[in-house]
Amino acid sequence: MVKAEPSNCQPLEERGVRRFGFLAALAWLMAVAAISTDLYLPAIPSMALGLRETPVTIQLSVASYLAGFVLGQLGWGPLGDSIGRRMPMLAGLALFVAASAGSALSISGEAIIAWRLIQGIGASACAVLSxxxxxxxYSGDDAARVLSTLLAVMALSPLLGPLLGAAILDFAGWRAIFWTLAVAGIISAYVVLKQIPEDRIERTGTAISRYTKTYVEIATDVRLLTPLAVGASFYAGLFAFLSASPQIFMVAFDFTPGAFASLLAFGTFMVIISNLINARVVRRVTHSRALTVGALIGCVFGLGSIGATALMPGDARVLIAALMGFMISGGFIVGNSVAGVLEFYPRAAATASGLCGAVQFLAGLAGSLAVSILFDGTALPLSLVLGTAGITMLIFTFLKRPGDEPVA
Incomplete structure (x- = not known):
């Protein structure tokens, strides 16, 4: 098993970096990666019409982007640990810009799907290396606090993305959306050069294969089981919610599109607030304890959603309360779980980050697939996934052993 290595954390001031500019840069980079998922969603019907494709074909480009995002994280991690952070970031952004331009110039649905796969690979570099x-x-609780702050900012992307995409669509057409992403990628490259400090951890030029082997060592490190499993369980519930909620609320409960959009906006607001609360909580308690609090909240409201569906199937308000409670748990889970994984591997942080991100998204896709297979027109399948995710979270928080503390 790989042992925890001494931390190489250096104060920002020693690296000639201003705290606000640095955090703003990371928030921007993570937001660009997130907003690329849904900026063009309002344009799918227009794209299908313009390219003479079915909407289902264009929707496959969403899945191809997510597939590229998962695969890319597994690749950029070892590369970042081998040669440093900035160059792989810039390489990923070059792919992102090229793929955005390729999407804008596409003349078929197949081309869009292929370019979106490449775009996801490029975008994942900023996510994993940030x-x-x-x-x-930063290390430990400080890292959890910073990550929670960044995640709170990034959570605005799903809310603002479709609104901005719709505005661009109305003003200049769907191709302009991808040109906008290309410009965002160019701006991101400038941000990396100006605000992301040079990696001063000593690199020996070791072959990337060494870091690839580290994936196996990290994946089998029992100390990481709790943060990986808790974070993955939350993502399974989150993606299940995002997949099933349109049918549940707009069909079963007859919500208008505007009312459903308001529900999603409120859920996003809950995630933002809980992340900001967590950033303050970890000033007083460890990120490990805050993670346990998040798991407990997720379990209570995950099981609560089952009760709401079983006892009051026609009452959307009770179900919404349970769903929002589950969303709140994410603020105490995502940042703390990532910090818990990265804490043990300061010299292989990018590899650990890539594995963590890939596991989270794969769990999310599994949750989405499960709720799709079980869907029966009611909220019960979603509630079962949320309840299972909540129980899994809580179980894994009790598997942490007293000796599983990182070396500072």
Whole structure:
């Protein structure tokens, strides 16, 4: 088993970096990666019409982007640990810009799907390496606090993305959305050059294969079982909610599109607030304890959603209360779980970050697939997934052993 290595964290001031500019840069980079998922969602019907494809074909580009995002994290991690953070970030952004331009110039649905796969691979570089940069500069509870703050900002992306995409669509058409992403990628490259500090952890030029082997060592490190499993369980519930909620609320409960959008906006607001609360909580308690609090909240409201569906199937208000409670748990889970994984591997933080991100998204896809297979027109399948996720979270928080503390 790989042992925890001494931390290489250096104060920002020693690296000639201003705290606000640094955090703003990381927030921007993570937001661009997130907003690329849903900025063009309002344009799917227009894209299908313009390319003479079915909407289902264009929707496959969403899945291809997510597939690229998962695969890319597994690749950028070892590369970032081998040669440093900034160059892989810039390489990923070059792919992102090229794929955005390719999407804008596409003349078929197949081309869009292919370019979106490449776009996801490029975007994942900023996501995985931004988390690694946080670990380079912060450790333990400080890292959890910074990650929670960044996640609170990033949570605005799903809310603002479709609104901004709709505005661009009305003003300049669907191709302009991808040109906008290309410009955002160019701005991101400038941000990396100006605000992301040079990696000062000594690199020996070791072959990437060494870091690839580290994946096996990290994946089999029992100390990481709790943060990985708790974070993955939350993502399974989150993706299940995002997949099933349109049918549940707009069909079963007859919500208008506007009312459903308001529900999603409120859920996003809950995530933002809980992340900001967590950033303050970890000033007083450890991120490990805050993670346990999040798991408890998730379990209570996950099981609560089952009760709401079973006892009051026609009452949307009780179900919404349970769902919002589950969303709140994410503020205490995501940042703390990532910090818990990265804490043990300061010299392989990008590899650990890539594994963590890939596991989270794969669990999310599994949750989405499960609720889709079980869907029967009611909220029961979603509630079962949420309840299972909540129980899993709580079980794994009790598997942490007294000796599983990282070396500072």
């Amino acid at each position: 988390r690694a940069v946080v670990r380079d500069l």
